[in-house]
Amino acid sequence: MKKWIRGGTVVTAADTYQADVLVEGEKVVAIGYNLDTTGAEEIDATGCYVLPGGIDPHTHLDMPFGGTVTSDNFFTGTKAAAFGGTTSIIDFCLTSKGESLQSAISTWHEKARGKAVIDYGFHLMVSDANDQVLEELESVVANDGITSLKVFMAYKNVLMADDETLFKTLIRAKELGALVQVHAENGDVLDYLTKQALAEGNTDPIYHAYTRPPEAEGEATGRAIALTALADAQLYVVHVSCADAVRRIAEAREKGWNIYGETCPQYLVLDITDLDRPDFEGAKYVWSPPLREKWNQDVLWSALKNGILQTVGSDHCPFNFAGQKELGRGDFTKIPNGGPIIEDRLTLLFSEGVRQGKISLNQFVDLTSTKVAKLFGMFPQKGTIAVGSDADIVLFDPAAKRTISAETHHMNVDYNPFEGKEVYGEVVSVLSRGSFVVRDKQFVGQAGAGRYLKRSRFTRP
Template sequence: MNTTIIKNGTIVTASETYEADILIKGETIVQIGREFPEEGADVIDAAGRYVFPGGIDPHTHLEMPFGGTVTRDDFETGTIAAAHGGTTMVIDFCLTGKDKPLEESIQEWHDKSKDKAVVDYSFHLMIGEMNETVLNQLPGIIEEHGITSFKVFMAYKNVFQADDETLFETLLAAKDLGALVMVHAENGDVIHYLTEKALAEGKTEPIYHALTRPPEIEGEATGRAAQLTALADSQLYVVHVSCQEAVEKIADARRKGAAVFGETCPQYLALDQTYMEKPNFEGAKYVWSPPLRDKKNQELLWKAIQSGDLQTIGSDQCSFDFHGQKDLGIDDFTKIPNGGPMIEDRFSIIYSEGVAKGRISLQKFVEITSARAAQLFGLSPQKGAIAVGSDADLVIFNPGVTRTISVDTHHMAVDYNAFEGMEVQGEVETVLVRGKAVVRNKETVGKPGSGRYMKRKTFQNLNAPTKAETLI
């Protein structure tokens, strides 16, 4: 069994920061202390570095079909990029089709990922319709595949969008099965009307993607989903929250005791709607859903992270080349493939814009990039922690350097970077997945296929009051 020692580093978890060494045997952390015997061990000196739990990205779309094309990054290039960005596990979305057995869709995603990933991974399952046939398949899927989160789209009319009855029935099923329901919360019917109106008026530029998906539409759908969750006494996770209108609905639901959780993404914290106004169709690089918002929303989102109204950061990785994919919509913004390349820079942007600028603590950084996702998605304490018995998923991070984000140096396969030219504080140097280096001194050393598919446990509501609290 291989032995690895990480010494002289500053360990950061979601609850504390301290100096200690980490002893790893095989895939597992076996001891945290000082002065471990180094003979025969692989020793990594982390002096002057933070040692973080490996990042968990709960929201990726690798090799995903959309709008007549397929995302540029697959499970190989996407997870290599993730590793260089400090992420040691991703949870991807398995899309389903009407009248298609769910097992068949899941197998398709297993085939996509087989022998490719360099970090560990799991799947969420899209629910596009709910009936007895679908309902009867769910217990077996949870048992066989450990998929304990279901995604319902409230947008993309005539493509992915489900109706409210499907959402409500999914919430009821999830309550009984111990699953977490995820929603893309935008009102797809109103978006459809506004986009058709814009095109009829000759408004075809990328900026109209944002103008036909105003924040009120996201807020309305978020509030509707939250109320249905409370009615079903179930649990909800709202993906890629972008604006004040949605945050307020989540915060209100949580104050009333509903098990509603929220995720935002680095693009909404660092970019704004003006990027979509770039000339010469450059704005298409920034077309994703929900769209970028007015800059004032950035600080509102940071405050929601600080307060705990938003709990996680996903990348919503969904990369399409500018040349050959995004330009499918050069004459019609509705044909621009939605999505952007975010998987590699999630960790860096949240550290640089959050910790380095004094918006959040080191502990909050670990909480939102790793620990909370592990708890919500049935991976804790195996993932998202630096503790004896946990997987040795670790990131050696140098906070004392700066780097400039660029397509010229990133590891994604896509032909542009949404954060091009942004200078960030701190850099990922070495990354271990289950005790084995996949990035060492900023070089890729992991092998495709070394990442492992992870079955996940059922949902546990950590916000629920304890028995003692309910008696007060």
């Protein structure tokens, strides 16, 4: 059935204009006025922005970590994403040393099958760059459509890979047309500082930040960039949190190197003082890299505005405070790392960024959707409103004022790190490939309706 979205303001990464949008089946078939709307369902978008669906490039659903598992699975997590205006996610598929890549991918497909309410793809973690893995990557890229590879430079003895593994992955990615991602912190230094803190009896959540200083993030970012330049490859630095890392990325991009960066709402809005909340409340804010001193926020906003950083992901990695975060009472190293962010990503960036003049409305769309689609092989199927593109469309009320709270969010977690924060901007309705997932703020989607996204090889945007 046709859908006629009328009366709204269409916003893309490039343009803002008044127009109607006609959807037929899963695609946008016309944009403008005086459209042939015969037999179409009329959807009134008066007072709303008509946005391309958000694409979250950084989620961790149903992921084991620290002896527990993230509290959102592919149903609850994608449902919450939809309520937040996100219509596609790329989740991280973890691997173990000695495990075949196809085995790991199959595990993640099972996690998502029959649950996802929006479209999804996978990034693939590379923990070991032996001959078997390097050979298997060709099929992963060509047949599985997984064209982004994640290497951890932190979490020693758990997820961390050495420089040789990173360098080999970069070389292979260059050959195959894949984008390498890094979690950039110096794992050896963090391991030393952590052991030192525990030995001195420093066990509170704030020491999670003290033992992961910004210098360690900056160093690892610079090292990863240098190896990328040496391999003549392409690199995407995830969850950039501080000025030290921004400076390295800026310098590399000034040289014309193929380097990209992502930050997250938590680093733009929260700061290190949240980790020092009393009664172990600081554990709610333990993730990696940690929250930084507040002045870094201005640097990050400027980097988004000036194109030094290209995307905003959520790094959604939720753990309940009761029974999960509490595992780290008396030892901050046992607090599961991560927070619930997926639902509030767009609203926070709009309210704190667009409304306050830190980024433009078109940059907001670019950062949350379009540039993600371009970097990760989904454009123009995803990431824009154009004839022939998927009808992933969000009706967004920019004037609505609301208060963020765990009592009203849809994430399967018992707290919200932005609890009590007043924001402007609310998602009214969401279509995924032409079908409503959220309509007039009510969930009408279906588990399993989301499709797996085979993505194209990396091309420089």
